[in-house]
Amino acid sequence: MKVVVSPPGYWLGKELSRLLGLDFVDVLEKSFPDGELYVRIAQPDKVANADVIVVSTFYPDQDRAFLKTLLLIDAVKSSGANKVIALVPYLAYSRQDRVFIPGEPVSSCVIVESLRAVGAEMLVTVDVHSPRTLECFKGPSTNITVQDVLIRHAIRDLDNPVLIAPDRGALERVTSIAKTYGLECDHLVKQRDRVTGQITYSPKELNVSGREAVIVDDIISTGSTIAESARILLKGGAKRVIVVATHGLLVDNALERITSAGVQKVLLADTLAVRHLHPTVEYINTSLALASKLRELLNW
Ligand code: R5P
Numbered sequence: 430m431k432v433v434v435s436p437p438g439y440w441l442g443k444e445l446s447r448l449l450g451l452d453f454v455d456v457l458e459k460s461f462p463d464g465e466l467y468v469r470i471a472q473p474d475k476v477a478n479a480d481v482i483v484v485s486t487f488y489p490d491q492d493r494a495f496l497k498t499l500l501l502i503d504a505v506k507s508s509g510a511n512k513v514i515a516l517v518p519y520l521a522y523s524r525q526d527r528v529f530i531p532g533e534p535v536s537s538c539v540i541v542e543s544l545r546a547v548g549a550e551m552l553v554t555v556d557v558h559s560p561r562t563l564e565c566f567k568g569p570s571t572n573i574t575v576q577d578v579l580i581r582h583a584i585r586d587l588d589n590p591v592l593i594a595p596d597r598g599a600l601e602r603v604t605s606i607a608k609t610y611g612l613e614c615d616h617l618v619k620q621r622d623r624v625t626g627q628i629t630y631s632p633k634e635l636n637v638s639g640r641e642a643v644i645v646d647d648i649i650s651t652g653s654t655i656a657e658s659a660r661i662l663l664k665g666g667a668k669r670v671i672v673v674a675t676h677g678l679l680v681d682n683a684l685e686r687i688t689s690a691g692v693q694k695v696l697l698a699d700t701l702a703v704r705h706l707h708p709t710v711e712y713i714n715t716s717l718a719l720a721s722k723l724r725e726l727l728n729w
Contacts, residue, residue, distance in 0.1 A: 430479040431729060434470060434505055436497055439702040441518065441716060442484035448720035449729060451482075456501060466493065468500045470508055477509035482723075483549070484516045488678055488701045491521035495540060499547045506548035514727070515549035518700035518719075519676045523558035524648070529623045538565035553726070555700050555719065556647050556675035559598070573722045575698045575715035576645060579673045580606050582713050583643050583696050587671075590641045595619060595658040603645045617658055628653055630661055638666030646674045649695070652683030656690035663691045672696065679705050 432452045435442020446453035455471040470476055483505060485498040498517065505513055525536035537559075544552060545567055552570040557563065563570040584590050592612050594603040596619035607614035618631040642662045649655055649672070659670045670692050677697035684707050687695060695707075698715045723729075 430475075431481075432475055432479045433482045433484060434476065434501065435484040436468065436501060439484065439486055441486070441699070441719075442482075444716045445482070445484060445516075445720055445723070448716060449724060451729075454481075458497070466497055466500065468497060468504060470501075470504050473504075473508035476505055478511050480512045480514070481505050481510045482514045482516050484518075486519045486700060486702055487517060487521035488519050488676070489703045494702070495521065495543075499543055502544065502547045502549050510548075512551075513549050514551040514553060515544050516553045516723070517544070518555040520554045520557050520562065523554075523562050526559045526561050535565070537562040541566040541570075553723070555698070555715075556602075558647050571726055573719060573726070574602070574606075574675075575700075575718055576602065576647075576673065576675060577606055577609060578715050578718045579675070579696050579698060579713050580610065580643065580645065583671060583673050583694075584610065584612070587641045587643070590643050591615060591637055593617065593635075593637070593642050593644045593658065593662060595644055595646050595654050599646055602647070606645070617661060619654065619657075628657060630657055635662070635665045637662050639668055641669045641671070642667040644670065644672045644692075646672070648676045648678060649674045649683060649687075649697075650678045650680055652679065652686040655692060655695075656686045659687070659690040659692045669693055674698075676700050677705065677710070679710075684709060 432454050433442050433446035434454045436456045454475050457469045459467050487494045522536040522540045552566045554572045557572045592603050592607045592614040594600040594616035600616040603614050618633050621628045644658050662670050671694040673696045675698045695710045699712045
């Protein structure tokens with residue numbers, strides 16, 4: 430028996446169970462008067478002796494979503510599940526994947542080690558910020574990319590586009606997708622002040638003049654990275670800037686920041702439990718690609 434368990438409010442679990450032809454088991458959730466969280470698996474008998482995929486994403490409200498996932502995995506194990514696979518499309522805290530300033534924790538390791546500690550035997554993420562994070566998980570783990578789907582969509586009507594990684598860290602990801610589609614790619618040189626969070630860009634020659642530039646990133650949070658990148662590309666003569674990102678947190682006035690920098694379109698994957706309605710934003714359904722990559726990975 431193989432089943433999918435997912436908390437209320439996140440559409441992906443149900444969709445994946447449909448695409449994979451697996452039973453879906455609901456979760457009941459409430460908050461106690463003092464704010465503490467309570468979860469219960471609606472049909473624990475369906476989970477007993479089953480291989481269970483717990484589908485849960487860590488945005489919005491990342492701390493509570495993380496705790497909810499830990500409680501849920503424990504509940505699934507206590508109900509007698511045979512094996513638990515945690516599918517966490519957006520793994521919050523993945524950007525703190527090392528000690529940048531002495532005295533800091535490696536938050537990403539704390540998160541994945543906790544998932545393991547409560548009983549997740551396998552971890553699957555989607556476009557996790559850095560592969561280093563998964564190395565902390567003491568068990569099999571995989572990162573699935575859906576950026577190929579987003580980029581395929583983005584370049585449909587573009588003529589000779591160039592893919593741009595907004596920093597060196599993102600270059601590897603972008604290079605491999607550029608190769609797949611036979612596109613040119615380049616990167617910008619970003620530095621972030623580790624104390625203030627302020628970003629600056631170093632000058633760099635780019636072959637974007639008269640071309641359509643597609644910025645590719647994993648996360649958009651405040652939108653500063655994208656806005657600064659877009660300004661540089663437009664200043665360098667790009668005809669149009671569009672953006673592809675997997676996890677669109679879009680905090681505060683991120684979209685205003687991005688559009689006022691001249692970005693014409695933002696394509697996002699549907700990895701979060703929130704959507705932003707805005708004329709510039711388009712969500713691409715990646716569940717089909719995710720389901721097929723999962724089927725291949727799990728051999729289900
Ligand atoms: C950082 O390296 C990430 O890949 C993103 O570029 C970053 O998290 C985006 O943050 P923001 O939108 O606040 O600039």
